Amino acid sequence: MGETEDNLDFEREVTDDDAVFVPxxxxxxxxxxxxxxxxxxxxxxxxxxVAGTVHPTHQDAKDDPNEH
Known part of the structure; x- marks a missing residue:
């Protein structure tokens, strides 16, 4: 995980029955x-x-005035 796509600086090994929570x-x-x-x-x-909303890309979601 990380704050940007090219800086995934948090790395952990997980095993059976572990859960990963992504902020x-x-x-x-x-x-x-x-x-x-x-x-x-x-x-x-x-x-x-909004019910039924589909965003093909993350940018589309960010640009949607009904979001957040």
Missing amino acids: ADMWHNITNTGDKPLKLYTIYAGPDH
């Missing part, structure tokens, strides 16, 4: 280095969109 607006990347499939569950807290 809002943080860049992140999860890489499976094991020999078993990774099970990833993504939960976003705090609804932040």
Whole structure:
């Protein structure tokens, strides 16, 4: 994780039954280095969109006047 895409300076190894919490607006990347499939569950807290909203890009979300 990190504050920018090219500065992911927070790195930790996780194992079975661990949870990773990514703070809002943080860049992140999860890489499976094991020999078993990774099970990833993504939960976003705090609804932040008008129902039915789809943003193809992060920039589209930032430019949407109905956001935040």
